[in-house]
Amino acid sequence: MNALEIDSITKKFGDFYAVKNLSFDITGGTIYGLLGPNGAGKTTTIRMVMNIIIPDQGRIKVLDHKLDEKMKERIGYLPEDRGLYPKMKVGELLLFLAELKGMSKDTARQKIDYWLKRFDLMDWKLKKVEELSRGMQQKLQFIATVIHQPELIILDEPFSGLDPVNTKLLKDIMLEMKDEGRTVIFSTHRMEQVEMICDNICLINKAERVLEGNLREIKKQYGKNTIILDYDGEADFIRDFTEIDKIDDYGKFMEIRLKEGTDPQVLLEKTVGKVRINKYEVQEPTLNAIFIDKVGGRDEEDPVSH
Amino acid sequence: MKKILSVIKREYIQIVRTKGFVIGTILGPVLMAALIFVPILVSVLSVGEQERIAVVDETQEIFLDLDERLDRKLKDGRRRYLLEKYEMRADIGALKGELNQKVLSNAITAYLYLPKEILDGGEAEYVSQHVSDFNKIEDIRGVLNRVIIEKRLRTEGLDPAKIAQYIRRVGLRTIKMTKRGAEEDTGGTFIYSYLLVLILYITLFFYGAIIMRGVIEEKSSRVVEIVLSSLRPFQLMVGKIFGIAAVGFTQYTIWALFGLGASRYGKSYLASHIPASDFSLPSIPVYVFIYFVFFFILGYFLYGTLYAAIGSMVNTEKEAQQLLCPVTMFLVVPMLLMMFVIRAPNSTLSVVLSMIPFFAPILMLLRICVLTPPVIQVAGSIVVMVLTILLMIWLTAKIYRVGILMYGKPPRLKEIIKWLRYK
Numbered sequence: 014m015n016a017l018e019i020d021s022i023t024k025k026f027g028d029f030y031a032v033k034n035l036s037f038d039i040t041g042g043t044i045y046g047l048l049g050p051n052g053a054g055k056t057t058t059i060r061m062v063m064n065i066i067i068p069d070q071g072r073i074k075v076l077d078h079k080l081d082e083k084m085k086e087r088i089g090y091l092p093e094d095r096g097l098y099p100k101m102k103v104g105e106l107l108l109f110l111a112e113l114k115g116m117s118k119d120t121a122r123q124k125i126d127y128w129l130k131r132f133d134l135m136d137w138k139l140k141k142v143e144e145l146s147r148g149m150q151q152k153l154q155f156i157a158t159v160i161h162q163p164e165l166i167i168l169d170e171p172f173s174g175l176d177p178v179n180t181k182l183l184k185d186i187m188l189e190m191k192d193e194g195r196t197v198i199f200s201t202h203r204m205e206q207v208e209m210i211c212d213n214i215c216l217i218n219k220a221e222r223v224l225e226g227n228l229r230e231i232k233k234q235y236g237k238n239t240i241i242l243d244y245d246g247e248a249d250f251i252r253d254f255t256e257i258d259k260i261d262d263y264g265k266f267m268e269i270r271l272k273e274g275t276d277p278q279v280l281l282e283k284t285v286g287k288v289r290i291n292k293y294e295v296q297e298p299t300l301n302a303i304f305i306d307k308v309g310g311r312d313e314e315d316p317v318s319h
Numbered sequence: 320m321k322k323i324l325s326v327i328k329r330e331y332i333q334i335v336r337t338k339g340f341v342i343g344t345i346l347g348p349v350l351m352a353a354l355i356f357v358p359i360l361v362s363v364l365s366v367g368e369q370e371r372i373a374v375v376d377e378t379q380e381i382f383l384d385l386d387e388r389l390d391r392k393l394k395d396g397r398r399r400y401l402l403e404k405y406e407m408r409a410d411i412g413a414l415k416g417e418l419n420q421k422v423l424s425n426a427i428t429a430y431l432y433l434p435k436e437i438l439d440g441g442e443a444e445y446v447s448q449h450v451s452d453f454n455k456i457e458d459i460r461g462v463l464n465r466v467i468i469e470k471r472l473r474t475e476g477l478d479p480a481k482i483a484q485y486i487r488r489v490g491l492r493t494i495k496m497t498k499r500g501a502e503e504d505t506g507g508t509f510i511y512s513y514l515l516v517l518i519l520y521i522t523l524f525f526y527g528a529i530i531m532r533g534v535i536e537e538k539s540s541r542v543v544e545i546v547l548s549s550l551r552p553f554q555l556m557v558g559k560i561f562g563i564a565a566v567g568f569t570q571y572t573i574w575a576l577f578g579l580g581a582s583r584y585g586k587s588y589l590a591s592h593i594p595a596s597d598f599s600l601p602s603i604p605v606y607v608f609i610y611f612v613f614f615f616i617l618g619y620f621l622y623g624t625l626y627a628a629i630g631s632m633v634n635t636e637k638e639a640q641q642l643l644c645p646v647t648m649f650l651v652v653p654m655l656l657m658m659f660v661i662r663a664p665n666s667t668l669s670v671v672l673s674m675i676p677f678f679a680p681i682l683m684l685l686r687i688c689v690l691t692p693p694v695i696q697v698a699g700s701i702v703v704m705v706l707t708i709l710l711m712i713w714l715t716a717k718i719y720r721v722g723i724l725m726y727g728k729p730p731r732l733k734e735i736i737k738w739l740r741y742k
Contacts, residue, residue, distance in 0.1 A: 027737070065547050065724065067741075082551060090548035094726075096541030100333060112325045113549035157545060 014077060016041040016165050016196035017062065022071030024057055031057040032068070033220040039198060039213070041164075044191050046207040046228075047200040049217035050308050055200040056093050058217070059169050063090050076164055086115040089163035093170045093200075095154050099143035103134065106142060107157060114161035121160070128156040132182070148179060155183065159190070166190060168199035172206055184210060204301040214300075216307055223307045232297040239298040240277055242267040246288035254280065261302065268302055322550045326558025327565065330533065334566045344570050348577035366394045370455075373418055373430035375405045381433055384466045391458055400458070405430070422448060431459070438470055497691050511603045512661065512688035515611050516681055520654055523618050523680070526567050527626035527646070531639060533559055534630030534723070543723050552720040557712075560623045567619065571612075610687050617704045618680030621711065622646065628715040631722035633729045642729065653681040664690045674700050676707035714739065 017039040024032045032054040039045045049055050060066040062073055064080050073080050076087055098106055104125060111121035129135045132152045137145060145153065151174065159166060168187075172180055187197050187210060201207060207214060207228070214231070216224035224231060238258075242248075243266050251267070252260060256275040261268040271277065277295045284290065298306075334340055376382040382404050391399045408414045418430045429447030437443055443463060450456065465486065472482050495508060537543045537555075546555055625646050633639045653672070660669045664686045673682040673692075679700045686692045721738040722730070730738070 060724075063548055065544070085549055088548070090545070092541075092544035092548070094541045094544055094724075097545070098333070098537075098542050099540055100337075101329075109325060109329050110545065110549070113322050113546065115321075154545065 014041045015039060015074070016043075016076060017045075017198065018072075018074040019058070019062070020072040020074075022058070022061060022068040022073060024054075024061060024066060024068050030054075030220040032061070032217075035071075035217065035220075035222050037215045037222065037225050039196060041196050042191060042194045043212040044187060044197045044199075044210050046211035046214040047198060047217065048202065048204070048207060048214055048304065049200075049223075050202055053217045054220045055217060056169055059090075059092075059167055059198075059200060062167060063088070086161065087164045089158040089161065089166040091154060091158040091166075091168045091171055093173075095151075097142045097150060097153060097157075099141070101142055102139055103129070103142060103145070103153060104138040107153070107160060110157045111160050114163075116161050124160050124162075125156075128160060132156060147174070148176060151175060152179065152182075155186075159186075164195055166195060166197045168197065170201055171199050172201060172203060180206075202304075204299065204304055208300050216304065218308045224303070228300070231303070232300070235298045235303060236273075237295055237297055238271050238273065238275070238277075239296055239302065240267075240269040240271065240280065241292065241294045241296060242269060242284070242290065243292035244284075244288045244290055248284075248288050250287060251280075251284065254283065256280065259302075259306075261305075268299060270298065270302065323554050323558045323561070326550070326555060327562040330559055330562025331565045334529065334563065335569065340566070340570070344573050347570070348574055348581070351574075351578075352581055367399065369393065369397060369399060369401055370428040371401045371403060371426075372459075373403050373405045373421070373427050375407065375414065375418070375430065375432045377407055377433060377435040378438060379407075380470060381437075381463075381466055384470075385462060388466060389458065389462045403427070419446065422446060431463075437467060438474070495690075508689060509661065511607070512685055513657075515603070515607070515688065516654070516657060516685055519611070519615055519618065519681055519684065520650060522567065522571075522615065523622050524650060526563055526619060527622045529566070530560060530563050530623050531626040531630035532636065533563065534627055534719075535633065535636060535639070538631070538723055538726075539634060547723075552723060553716045556627055556716060556719050560620070560627060563623070564616075564619060567615075571615075607688055610684060613701075614680045614684045617701070617708065620708045621677060621680065621704060622650070624708070624711040624715040628718045628722070631719040632725075632735070634726060638729050649677040650681075653678045653685075656682065657685060660685050661689055664692070670696060674703055676703050679704050717741070 015038050019035060019037050021034050021036050022032060023030070023034055035054070035058060047055050047058065057066060061068045062075065062080075064082070064085070075084050078084055101109070107125045107129075108118070108121055111124065112118070116124070125138075126135070129138055132155075134149060134152060134156075137149065142150065142153070155171070158168070166187075171183060171187075175183060184206070187199070190197055211228050213226060214224070214228050215222060242251075245265065248262075248267065251257070251269070256272050256279065257269060258272045259270040269280070271280065281293055284293075374382055374385065382402070386402045386404075389400050389402065393399050405414070405418070415432070418427075421427045422429060425448075429445060432444040432446070434441050434443070445456070445459060468486055469479075469482050472485070473479055477485070534556075537546070543555075629639055629642045629646070632642060656672060656678075660672065660682055663669055669682070669686065670692075672678050673686050673696070675682075683692075683697065683700045687697065717739050718735060721741055
């Protein structure tokens with residue numbers, strides 16, 4: 014069963030294409046990454062899935078149904094612009110949001126206690142939202158997203174602003190949701206998270222689809238021509254080698270792509286003795302490299318999010 | 320529907336629980352009572368002061384009569400006005416200069432200059448530092464008028480004994496004729512009309528602002544999109560407007576109970592404690608009150624949707640000020656036209672004005688207060704308002720839907736029109 018089918022949707026704001034002829038399907042029970050630089054159209058796409066914005070063209074099917082208001086009860090949504098009613102008490106707020114999702118009061122109360130305990134927020138249940146720290150508010154927003162046990166969970170930039178502890182907690186819960194047979198879609202421009210947990214990805218740039226499919230297969234397509242060099246010392250001389258296609262230098266760490274047909278051993282031989290090598294590994298390109306390659310090497314800052 | 324109810328419940332509980340609501344609900348009637356009773360108490364309790372008024376009487380005939388007649392008493396039984404006759408001098412200019420000095424140094428409150436020609440139609444002069452106490456001026460004008468007219472008539476040879484009878488003021492009773500019969504009106508209609516319209520005006524402003532603030536809060540706290548993942552913008556908007564309407568209804572009920580209590584017990588309390596007080600609170604006919612509630616509800620939805628639309632277009636209350644201008648005009652204009660409508664409630668202009676949807680709540684209510692307009696006109700204005708409300712809800716829903724997710728600078732008219740065309 015497909016959890017989501019997006020069939021050539023287009024959305025224009027004035028003359029500006031926010032999303033152009035975008036299609037992808039998401040298999041149920043997987044984790045799907047929606048990637049792209051800022052302003053690529055990720056949020057607009059998600060808002061169209063949530064029926065908050067209506068596409069100009071194209072069709073969207075959610076959980077094998079045509080999109081309508083009733084379907085919203087089976088979806089959990091964490092928007093990119095998120096906040097909570099500052100004056101409401103934590104317990105009340107969650108109850109209100111659960112009621113909006115069609116939950117009965119009793120079930121909602123049980124679930125609220127379960128999740129507050131899980132996120133270590135039980136002591137805050139009777140406090141006002143505005144008294145909570147930012148991190149706690151983010152946990153609360155996540156609880157609001159999953160409290161009604163949705164079959165499809167859509168998270169727009171879920172990791173932004175989270176500390177490492179909460180990032181891990183969130184990642185664990187996303188994997189747990191997958192194990193329970195739920196589908197998780199999340200958007201991000203942080204590639205390391207995607208590599209860790211995504212089954213499939215779709216890369217969008219400037220409103221259009223650039224890359225789509227199974228993450229492992231995509232990486233395989235790029236071939237094993239990438240070298241990770243972990244080193245100490247002065248390594249600028251590597252740039253002089255003609256066999257090199259592209260270099261990403263992080264100072265103590267380099268991602269090097271060789272020209273097709275080049276034997277990685279040649280480069281290793283030339284490097285030995287010039288710097289201290291901690292690690293020399295031949296592998297598939299990182300998603301980060303693929304992303305930069307596809308998007309044009311420039312992560313364009315666009316302050317307007319549509 | 321269940322979701323709208325959840326929104327209504329949340330809005331209601333959140334607002335009713337705020338300190339602002341509790342204070343406003345209690346303070347409202349206290350202020351209202353203070354507005355009514357404090358001036359009464361002040362006038363009842365204050366004794367007042369004697370005032371020295373110098374009189375320059377060139378005719379040498381008026382002073383005695385004036386002194387005898389101008390006998391208003393203070394609360395403690397002393398005369399309010401102490402008249403002092405000033406001897407005439409040949410140099411009138413110097414005399415006036417001297418008196419002006421006395422007025423300025425507060426040696427006397429005022430002086431009255433009565434020229435020789437006054438018996439043949441000349442004018443008297445009253446000179447004082449402040450001339451805005453209408454009661455005092457009326458006292459002096461009235462007595463002076465009588466004394467001089469009597470003098471003129473006496474010189475014409477009329478019987479002094481009958482003069483008083485000749486010049487007695489003609490009484491004019493005002494009787495308000497309605498379908499429900501005739502009733503004598505001593506100004507009560509005016510007072511309660513004014514009061515009801517004022518309450519309507521203030522509360523429309525007040526609740527409109529609450530709606531707007533609520534929308535802005537949802538936007539600025541960025542909670543709106545989380546809520547919209549469960550319901551449509553329209554449901555959220557309707558829930559908010561109805562929830563705040565329920566708050567208004569609660570507040571009105573509390574105020575009405577206060578009012579009933581105050582008019583029952585307050586009146587008897589005042590009457591038993593302050594013997595001199597003789598005033599009557601206007602009693603509002605039941606049908607007028609029903610219309611008042613009805614027009615408040617219509618006005619609330621008419622303005623509530625406008626405020627909701629504006630709230631959705633801006634990010635802060637400060638930004639809203641500019642967009643609020645036309646809304647404020649809609650509310651202020653009928654208040655400015657109030658006096659005109661009270662004076663000519665049946666003129667074509669009044670009828671037309673009371674049919675304009677945004678003026679109708681205030682102006683039609685006013686016309687219903689001061690006269691009974693034809694049923695067709697009342698029904699007409701209600702139909703116009705209901706249609707406008709439906710149109711407003713439709714338009715506002717479209718603006719709200721787009722605006723609530725827009726951050727950045729408030730839209731221009733051109734952009735708003737574009738929003739209306741979005742699918």
